[in-house]
Amino acid sequence: MALFKSLRQKLGPENVVSEAVVRDIRFPTSLEAHGSDAVHTDPDYSAAYVELRVSGLEAVGHGHTFTLGRGTEVVVSAVNALLPLVVGRPLLGILTDFAGFWRGLTNESQLRWLGPEKGVTHLALSAIINSLWDVWGKIEQKPVWKLLADMTPEETVSLIDFRYISDAVSKEEALVILREKFPTRGEREERARREGYPLYTTSVGWLGYSDDKIRELCSRALGEGITQFKMKVGVNVEDDARRAQVIRDQIGWERSLMMDANQRWDTDEALAHMTRLAKFKPVWIEEPTSPDDILAHAKIRQALRKFGIGVATGEHAHNRVMFKQFLQAEAMDFCQIDACRLGGVNELVAVVIMAAKFGVPVCPHAGGVGLCEYVQHLAFFDFICVSGTKDGRVVEFVDHLHEHFVEPVTVKGGCYWLPGRPGYSGEMLPQSLDEHEYPHGAVWKTILESKPSS
């Protein structure tokens, strides 16, 4: 086992997780209507942000989960509830039995009642798991995509808790899928370096933007070589049609347009609205209804097939069991994994493998703060190790808040480009963290002092 062997040379029983702290970091994005959609009208992109230290190591693991502002303190509280299961444990034991460790956290006998594996506790888990992947990458001096690409199939499946998904993909089936692409990984890694990974932009289509701003943003994106665009829909179908026309006028008909309803509709409303919007030829409608509603997504997908409109969902699918059912029920055309909603890289690897088995392309959700930085690793992993193709696949890109990261994403010519620094790319700059810590960082002090208390 190549990677584990290397780990065993670098880590011993003395390297225990010695400290992990979690911080409440918020960016006041709502002040400029960035990120506004049909249900999230005023997001302050935020993070419950973990810094994890290991005794005897210089490397610090940074990991976060993405939130929308209010309530970040609840996730911070959940991280603190989980940390006693992490601190004091030898890192080598965690990483070489990662599935077992992961299950231990999701199944803590008292905490699991609060989920299990969903909502606040699962978001909190994600921050912790992400920080462990970050420190692993730093120990090996590799970005996380490269860690994954250098694992043997056996090492990869050792990451996954197969409980509740064995009826869709067993450990043996996962090994078959990984082994098939194993001999040719090198070629695709080379292609990834040369070609990058295609992206689409959501920055042009937030609900809160004026038509002029949409035009300007489309034109700028076209200038940057971007060929795929997403707009928000769902509040008012006539307004959606008008904005779709503005975008189509700018981008033409050869380029791709996606639509995102952010869970706004019931099934019948979804069908009515998308029938009205079909003439703008969207590639997909994203989150047409409740993210929990597998059967409704299947019905909507069936009904929209005649228009050539696919159904995309997943950013709110709360665990691998939900993804499994969306795949089994033929309820999704595009599988939108989210790097922070699922329980970290381990569960994402499971979903990427399941999607490959069911032949559904993975098109990661991104945006927010740090989601782009994370999901690029997973998209490249999918290409190099699992699906072996970029066909019909595209990663969301939103151009906000990257300046706060030590290694922001590299985006050019409509593509993401391979990150090169060791770790998971989610480390924020110390100054950004200090200034945006809620509520005492400088940015929030200024905002809160200028607001009348409510």
Place this chain on the structure above:
Amino acid sequence: MALFKSLRQKLGPENVVSEAVVRDIRFPTSLEAHGSDAVHTDPDYSAAYVELRVSGLEAVGHGHTFTLGRGTEVVVSAVNALLPLVVGRPLLGILTDFAGFWRGLTNESQLRWLGPEKGVTHLALSAIINSLWDVWGKIEQKPVWKLLADMTPEETVSLIDFRYISDAVSKEEALVILREKFPTRGEREERARREGYPLYTTSVGWLGYSDDKIRELCSRALGEGITQFKMKVGVNVEDDARRAQVIRDQIGWERSLMMDANQRWDTDEALAHMTRLAKFKPVWIEEPTSPDDILAHAKIRQALRKFGIGVATGEHAHNRVMFKQFLQAEAMDFCQIDACRLGGVNELVAVVIMAAKFGVPVCPHAGGVGLCEYVQHLAFFDFICVSGTKDGRVVEFVDHLHEHFVEPVTVKGGCYWLPGRPGYSGEMLPQSLDEHEYPHGAVWKTILESKPSS
């Protein structure tokens, strides 16, 4: 509208929610292995407990959500995140547009990211909504079941947010269901007073109990007139078979035995274990696998039909959208609503009506702390106003912690009996609250001081 008219006479714009506090209340039940099952091995039955005050009113609303100990502080934090949406609002406006108010809390534009409508935030919502029903009952001087029984069908549907369930039951269909039973409510209320509502006991079958203790508890329960029994299974099939034999030897074969696996299995394991245990003629297998796995439950249900074993689930189904799908997919034979996992009475009313439409009996989950006190109201509501029958229906009963309530459940002859005091029966005694507040109440001070710090 009979009940709303009465409310309007009692409440004015001056009666605003003036204060709401939430407390962390824990009972050290793990010390005696009460409540131990295949995945919850050491529960400390606990509550995030809300006390809600309304200016100009003496009545105080008490409401809680049930937790298992560790992590209760996370739910407390979520309640505090939601309370700014409650405090300061006129109570009359809340209660007469209860569905709108409810949606406002589940869809708060930043907080909804943490769910939506699942896990910690939904548990927290439940505590708040329960406290509002309690104060409503106290204002009307009626127990909650009687509030519900005295509503017109129009008032009842005004409680429900139909978003995401309109494809299964529309407001109009709900009205039809309620109106059908409306003229005969009086007869059934009379029968409820005379006959009570049948219960089954789980107290005999926890995993942590010895065979002798099981025998003793069975014999005591039989003496009390109990005819339906549930045992925990899932860790070791031979051990389960032995314990099932012990119970069958005590209770005979005419009485009912249920089995509960608490999510322990994958689909194939569930089928293998239940094939082995089928000879003990269980009425149902409860939570055979992941509570999120609608499709797996449907498959297990199909496969076990030949043994006459039904599938029961719901205590972890996190919202009405999940219940809707379990019903649509024919994945449950018994619908086990939980008074604290769903978002309070409003969402429970929606599920009870959906279950009636699909012809699936509601058999509420109870136990924990205060769940029996709550669900009896919903079972009686189901009988009087919705399904109109008790056939094939039974409410869980666990005989723990009732002594901490102002109005503990009345249980006799294998039945629950109608609660009579105004409110929702979830109010705990002041001394119980003070002693069990975590970590500074007297009970916890003693326990924590005697433990070596870990």
